[in-house]
Amino acid sequence: MSTTALPATAARVKRIPWSWLGILPFLIFxxxxxxxxxxxxxxxxxxDPSGNFTFQNILNLAQPAIIRSYTLSLQISAASALGGLxxxxxxxxxxxxxxxxxxxxxxxxxFSGVASQFAGVxxxxxxxxxxxxxxLVTALLFTLFDLNIYRGGFNLxxxxxxxxxxxxxxxxxxVLVVSPALDGLKREWREAASILGATGLQYWRMIAFPILWPxxxxxxxxxxxxxxxxxxxxxxxTGSSFNLVTILLYAQIRGDALHDPNLGYxxxxxMIVITGLSNGAYIWLASRSARWIR
Amino acid sequence: xxxxxxxxxxxxxxxxxxxxxPLIATFxxxxxxxxxxxxxxxxxxxxxxxxxxxxxxxxxxxxxxxxIVGIALVxxxxxxxQLKLPRLRPVVEFMTLLPLVVPAIVIVFGYLRMYNSSSWxxxxxxxxSTDLLLIxxxxxxxxxxxxxxxxTALRTIDIRTLTEAAQSLGSSWPRILIQVILPxxxxxxxxxxxxxxxxxxxxxxxxxxxNRPAFGPYMQLIGANRAYEPAALAVIAFAITWACxxxxxxxxxxxxxxxx
Numbered sequence: 001m002s003t004t005a006l007p008a009t010a011a012r013v014k015r016i017p018w019s020w021l022g023i024l025p026f027l028i029f030x031x032x033x034x035x036x037x038x039x040x041x042x043x044x045x046x047x048d049p050s051g052n053f054t055f056q057n058i059l060n061l062a063q064p065a066i067i068r069s070y071t072l073s074l075q076i077s078a079a080s081a082l083g084g085l086x087x088x089x090x091x092x093x094x095x096x097x098x099x100x101x102x103x104x105x106x107x108x109x110x111f112s113g114v115a116s117q118f119a120g121v122x123x124x125x126x127x128x129x130x131x132x133x134x135x136l137v138t139a140l141l142f143t144l145f146d147l148n149i150y151r152g153g154f155n156l157x158x159x160x161x162x163x164x165x166x167x168x169x170x171x172x173x174x175v176l177v178v179s180p181a182l183d184g185l186k187r188e189w190r191e192a193a194s195i196l197g198a199t200g201l202q203y204w205r206m207i208a209f210p211i212l213w214p215x216x217x218x219x220x221x222x223x224x225x226x227x228x229x230x231x232x233x234x235x236x237x238t239g240s241s242f243n244l245v246t247i248l249l250y251a252q253i254r255g256d257a258l259h260d261p262n263l264g265y266x267x268x269x270x271m272i273v274i275t276g277l278s279n280g281a282y283i284w285l286a287s288r289s290a291r292w293i294r
Numbered sequence: 295x296x297x298x299x300x301x302x303x304x305x306x307x308x309x310x311x312x313x314x315x316p317l318i319a320t321f322x323x324x325x326x327x328x329x330x331x332x333x334x335x336x337x338x339x340x341x342x343x344x345x346x347x348x349x350x351x352x353x354x355x356x357x358x359x360x361x362i363v364g365i366a367l368v369x370x371x372x373x374x375x376q377l378k379l380p381r382l383r384p385v386v387e388f389m390t391l392l393p394l395v396v397p398a399i400v401i402v403f404g405y406l407r408m409y410n411s412s413s414w415x416x417x418x419x420x421x422x423s424t425d426l427l428l429i430x431x432x433x434x435x436x437x438x439x440x441x442x443x444x445x446t447a448l449r450t451i452d453i454r455t456l457t458e459a460a461q462s463l464g465s466s467w468p469r470i471l472i473q474v475i476l477p478x479x480x481x482x483x484x485x486x487x488x489x490x491x492x493x494x495x496x497x498x499x500x501x502x503x504x505n506r507p508a509f510g511p512y513m514q515l516i517g518a519n520r521a522y523e524p525a526a527l528a529v530i531a532f533a534i535t536w537a538c539x540x541x542x543x544x545x546x547x548x549x550x551x552x553x554x
Contacts, residue, residue: 019378022467023386026371030389033430037404039394044407091309098302108309112534114539115313117492122531123515125524126316128517129323138321168316171309194489228398232498232510236517246399252402253503267399267406 015243033036038272044265057266066248066258066267073228073245074274076159080166080222085216087167095175096182109179112172119169124236131156157238165233177222181215181289192203211289218285221278229275245271300319319530323524336526340516347514353501356425356508357494360432361487364440367433369483372445377453390441393434402431402500424504431500436490443489447482448475485542492538496531 036220048054061067094100095108130137133150155161185208193203231246240251245267249256252264327335340346375386393401405427406482417427453475460470476483498510513531516525 006393015352018467019374020376022370023382026367026386027366027388029430029433030392033405033434034389034392034396035403037401038392039399039407040408041404049295063342087312090305094302094305094309098305099299100302100306105304108306110539110543111313112535113542117489118532121498121517122496122528125513125517126320127526127531129525129528130316130319135304135324137315140316168313171312218370221404222425225394229399235498236514239518246397249399249403250499250503253399253406264403268403271400272396275397276395279391285393 003195005035018054041265041268042272044262045269047262047265049262057260057262058269060260060263061266061270065243066245067249069243069245070270072159073244075163076166076244077227079159079163080170080227081220083163083167084170084174084223085220088219089178089216091171092175092178092182096179097185108175109132111187112175115172116169116176119230120232121236123165123168124233127156127161127168127237131164157242162234162237162242165237166227166230170227173223173226174219177219178215181212185211214289218282218289221282221285225275225282228278229271299394317465320525320528324522324529327522328394331406334520337530338450340523340526340530342460345512349507349509352497352507353509356429356432356506357491359429360494361490362385363429364433364436365483365487368437368440368444368486369476369479370471372441372448373471376445376448377457386441390437393437397501398431398435398497399503401434402503418504420507427505428501428506428508431504432490432494432497435497435500436486436493437488439493440486442483443486444479446453447479448482451478481545484545487502488538488541490544492535495534532554 022096045057046053046055048056091108095105113215127135129135131149131154132138133156133158138149141149156165189207190203193207198206229246231244231250234242234244235250241249248257249264249267253265256264258264258267322335325332325334325338327333371386375383406418409427411419417423444516456474456478458472460474465474489503496510496513497508501508502511502514511528513524516527
């Protein structure tokens with residue numbers, strides 16, 4: 001059906017301006033509350049306090065404290081993304097291709113939907129109650145196996161502790177992201193491969209993995225950016241003592257912790273670049289892998 | 295075949311344990327407020343706290359406003375992009391994905407720079423206008439989810455025929471949107487709305503940096519100062535998230551033609 005099937009009277013209404021008018025609120029909103037605020041920070045990152053153009057803020061990012069915070073954020077994001085990727089992949093694989101009963105899959109999917117949104121402050125509380133000094137698992141390990149994990153060097157308020165906490169939303173997110181890709185692996189491919197004499201390993205190495213890798217890489221990048229931009233969980237868990245870049249930025253916004261507003265904009269610009277690159281690559285990879293998932 | 299089932303089961307069980315143990319531990323912890331006996335004391339204390347009631351209802355109202363503004367913004371846009379302006383699709387999709395690219399803390403940082411009390415549009419100048427700014431901030435946060443669920447729902451119905459039918463019967467554009475399109479995509483709109491609610495109700499960063507008395511900052515404050523109440527709050531927050539997701543599944547199941 002063509003677009004000209006409107007009644008003749010509609011012709012006097014100028015159609016194109018009307019539809020543009022309808023989309024205008026969205027465009028204005030995006031401009032005012034997404035594009036301009038971000039652009040404003042980016043411009044600020046290249047200005048000195050009196051408004052002149054400078055690269056000094058970017059160069060000033062190379063302070064030990066800022067480098068440390070970026071490094072820690074990158075490490076935690078990479079570790080939790082990698083952990084989420086591997087565990088989530090095998091969990092999805094077990095559920096989708098493992099021949100488990102029918103009820104398993106919808107249960108896992110619903111639960112993943114909830115758990116991937118269960119981030120922020122309450123998640124920190126949950127892990128304090130689980131793996132904190134007086135947490136249930138800490139106590140159980142002590143009474144059952146006489147194992148004091150805190151004496152053994154574990155601390156929830158540490159790299160490992162925060163990574164474990166992040167995994168709680170990273171694994172379910174991975175399950176949600178990778179499931180469509182696993183569904184896209186057609187049974188016929190596996191059958192054809194085994195008829196031609198391929199072993200299970202050969203099938204995975206030569207057929208499944210080459211199809212899956214854009215999805216897997218994309219999922220890693222999505223998980224990475226997801227962890228990199230997070231702050232609430234870490235802040236509620238460790239207060240401002242843990243030197244993540246989001247926590248540093250929070251302190252900067254709150255009370256100019258860096259004693260240089262423009263350096264704060266540069267810090268934010270660095271974050272946009274990192275999450276922008278990884279999410280941009282994710283979106284590109286997702287559209288690339290979409291053709292296998294039909 | 296039977297031997298190969300072992301590893302899938304193992305994987306599933308390990309996953310289930312990892313997901314369930316923190317929930318059980320949190321629940322158990324929340325019952326420990328009275329020494330030596332399990333009780334719901336922590337919940338009583340939390341629920342009776344006037345600050346809990348105030349911050350929770352504040353966040354609930356903000357979440358509802360976010361949903362209303364979000365729907366008003368997303369539905370006409372997604373509709374027009376699909377019907378009249380397909381060339382704008384890349385632009386609009388880019389905008390709706392932008393909140394995933396720019397972290398929430400950076401977005402709100404931009405607001406504080408752009409809308410501070412000495413700017414051209416001093417939205418942070420008064421409490422009411424800051425509330426408005428917070429609602430807009432949450433709309434951006436929910437935009438990727440809201441747009442996707444509405445856009446998916448629009449694809450499953452024949453909006454062109456519906457629009458032409460309504461037009462030939464003399465409907466105006468607002469009427470077509472509200473009385474024809476909206477009821478047909480209610481499942482998508484509702485799932486977007488519940489997801490928005492789940493995201494907004496306990497959000498910490500934006501509310502805290504805009505200095506609004508929302509539920510997220512309240513929880514953070516309790517977490518820094520109390521022992522057992524935070525566990526009770528975590529259980530409550532998890533129940534809310536669970537309820538929102540359950541409602542999404544429920545509304546989706548009412549409409550067999552539409553997949554989420």
